[in-house]
Amino acid sequence: MGMRRVAIVGAGMTKFVRRAQETGKELAFEAAKMALDSCELTLKDVDCVSLGTAPDAFDGVHMKGEYLSDGAGGWRKPVMRPYVGGGTGVFNAIHGWFHVASGLFDVCLVVAEEKMSSCYPHPAGAFLTIFDHTTEQPLKPNLIWIFALEMRRYMETYGISHKDIALVSVKNKKNAMDNPCAQIPEEITVEDVLNSEVLADPVHRLDISPTTDGAAALVLVSEHLAKKITDKPVWLDGVGWNVDTAYWATRDLSYPKYVEKAARMAYDMAGIKEPSKEIQVAEPYDPFDYKELHHMEGLQLCGKGEAPRLIAEGVTARDGNLPTCPSGGLLGVGNPIAASGAMKICEIFWQLRGEAGKRQVPGKPKVGLAQAWGDLMQVGTVVVMRV
Amino acid sequence: MNNKKIDFKGIALKSSDIKEKKVLTTSWKPNLQYAWDNGVAISRYFKELKNGKIIAKKCNKCGRIMIPPRMFCELCFRPTDEWVYVKDTGVINTFSISYVHWDASRIKEGEKPFIPAVIEIDGASEGMGILHVLGEVDPEDVKSGMRVKAVWKLPEERIGAITDIKYFKPE
Numbered sequence: 194m195g196m197r198r199v200a201i202v203g204a205g206m207t208k209f210v211r212r213a214q215e216t217g218k219e220l221a222f223e224a225a226k227m228a229l230d231s232c233e234l235t236l237k238d239v240d241c242v243s244l245g246t247a248p249d250a251f252d253g254v255h256m257k258g259e260y261l262s263d264g265a266g267g268w269r270k271p272v273m274r275p276y277v278g279g280g281t282g283v284f285n286a287i288h289g290w291f292h293v294a295s296g297l298f299d300v301c302l303v304v305a306e307e308k309m310s311s312c313y314p315h316p317a318g319a320f321l322t323i324f325d326h327t328t329e330q331p332l333k334p335n336l337i338w339i340f341a342l343e344m345r346r347y348m349e350t351y352g353i354s355h356k357d358i359a360l361v362s363v364k365n366k367k368n369a370m371d372n373p374c375a376q377i378p379e380e381i382t383v384e385d386v387l388n389s390e391v392l393a394d395p396v397h398r399l400d401i402s403p404t405t406d407g408a409a410a411l412v413l414v415s416e417h418l419a420k421k422i423t424d425k426p427v428w429l430d431g432v433g434w435n436v437d438t439a440y441w442a443t444r445d446l447s448y449p450k451y452v453e454k455a456a457r458m459a460y461d462m463a464g465i466k467e468p469s470k471e472i473q474v475a476e477p478y479d480p481f482d483y484k485e486l487h488h489m490e491g492l493q494l495c496g497k498g499e500a501p502r503l504i505a506e507g508v509t510a511r512d513g514n515l516p517t518c519p520s521g522g523l524l525g526v527g528n529p530i531a532a533s534g535a536m537k538i539c540e541i542f543w544q545l546r547g548e549a550g551k552r553q554v555p556g557k558p559k560v561g562l563a564q565a566w567g568d569l570m571q572v573g574t575v576v577v578m579r580v
Numbered sequence: 581m582n583n584k585k586i587d588f589k590g591i592a593l594k595s596s597d598i599k600e601k602k603v604l605t606t607s608w609k610p611n612l613q614y615a616w617d618n619g620v621a622i623s624r625y626f627k628e629l630k631n632g633k634i635i636a637k638k639c640n641k642c643g644r645i646m647i648p649p650r651m652f653c654e655l656c657f658r659p660t661d662e663w664v665y666v667k668d669t670g671v672i673n674t675f676s677i678s679y680v681h682w683d684a685s686r687i688k689e690g691e692k693p694f695i696p697a698v699i700e701i702d703g704a705s706e707g708m709g710i711l712h713v714l715g716e717v718d719p720e721d722v723k724s725g726m727r728v729k730a731v732w733k734l735p736e737e738r739i740g741a742i743t744d745i746k747y748f749k750p751e
Binding site: 206207208209210211212213214215220223224227253314315317318321324325326327328329331332333334335337338341342343345346349373374390391392393394395396406407438440442443444445446 | 586588589590591592593597603608610614616618619622625626646648650654673674675676677678679680681682683684685696697698707708709710711712713719724741742743
């Protein structure tokens with residue numbers, strides 16, 4: 194294909210918290226500096242920056258990419274800001290991949306940041322304007338509505354119960370107890386999820402990830418530099434992304450076809466033939482508990498409607514055959530929109546290098562996957578990583 | 581590098597830190613207003629809603645009768661063809677019972693929950709749904725697959741908006 198192989202050689206993130214004293218720019222700096230320090234590079238070594246951050250409406254800062262750029266190491270460098278809502282964290286790393294794979298640059302600093310707490314009384318209010326302004330917004334929709342509508346369609350199509358789905362929240366919040374950056378690590382039960390406040394049935398309070406401030410960053414380099422910088426490069430061997438129609442009420446909500454298309458693009462590039470056997474550790478996007486299951490199916494990690502069985506049998510537990518969200522996921526670590534997907538790539542980076550500490554999955558995994566999802570429930574972004 | 585040795589950055593604030601002014605914040609309440617043009621397709625759609633009718637648009641290439649109507653077919657990527665009236669009845673594809681407002685504030689004591697639903701409109705192509713809300717029904721009686729009918733505002737109250745349909749109720 195004429196593309197160069199690209200490696201991740203450094204990763205960094207801040208703690209994920211409900212409200213950080215730091216500004217978005219300061220959070221971006223902390224994550225970016227940690228990523229550079231981790232591979233002993235300095236800003237001088239950086240050729241370009243890819244900066245991911247989601248709606249300006251959260252911050253009330255218009256053109257916040259420009260506002261954040263100093264904190265992201267963008268001073269007098271080529272900087273680009275990709276944006277696909279919640280899918281941004283992974284899409285941003287894909288942009289970093291373009292920069293290096295194309296041969297245009299050798300070192301790309303990939304920084305993702307979100308500070309949601311500035312918008313009050315609740316940042317959910319900022320989501321009103323993602324709905325169609327003439328045909329939907331006058332009905333005063335809450336963002337949770339579309340998740341509730343999709344979750345019910347998923348449950349009814351495959352005969353899945355809320356109990357089956359709640360296991361995801363239980364697993365991920367527990368995994369987060371071993372994550373020093375986690376916002377809501379907790380040991381809870383399925384009953385706790387089912388008994389938590391009903392927000393928009395079938396969605397309860399504990400089915401949802403929190404709102405979060407935080408940042409995460411990666412250092413991407415070309416193959417010839419990777420081997421000089423580290424003896425443990427993690428190769429970004431497959432990238433894929435896809436967007437479905439914004440007429441979301443006309444889609445089959447039970448299955449994310451666009452996630453399948455994004456995954457197949459990444460698998461083809463990485464030479465993955467049987468994802469359910471070849472992917473050894475995965476971070477599917479889990480802003481809601483049912484989404485982890487929905488996405489596992491779209492990612493071809495199991496058949497349609499089969500993901501609940503995998504979690505029930507412990508296959509996706511940290512010590513199972515296919516651990517999912519060993520980080521604690523968005524449900525446990527937190528969900529700073531654009532930074533969430535970047536956190537997932539950081540986690541797979543640490544897992545494949547055997548550096549995940551108490552979160553380390555057994556069996557020395559060699560192939561991992563991170564996925565994010567967003568826009569108006571219509572974009573899938575996927576990366577396949579290898580050591 | 582091992583996660584255990586890292587001093588991760590990020591200072592978590594509590595609400596009391598702000599209330600007690602332990603940290604300083606700056607506030608702004610913008611007064612922004614927007615007037616959106618409805619466009620060509622939705623202007624006709626709304627004009628028909630004002631008359632108490634629902635109109636869709638057909639693509640003669642793929643044969644889809646689309647609602648909400650659109651001037652171009654996003655699949656065939658060509659201009660759509662004729663306008664087609666569809667019915668004001670349909671089937672619930674999926675629904676929710678919502679206890680939160682758009683801004684995440686909770687509904688008040690005595691306030692009825694919202695019942696948003698995706699409704700597949702009769703006469704449009706299969707799977708063509710719109711977002712609307714249900715009324716005149718107990719939340720526990722709502723089921724996917726249930727047939728529903730539009731409840732319109734009085735003609736003199738209609739303004740040419742999606743809310744000219746007050747809600748859908750069981751047929």
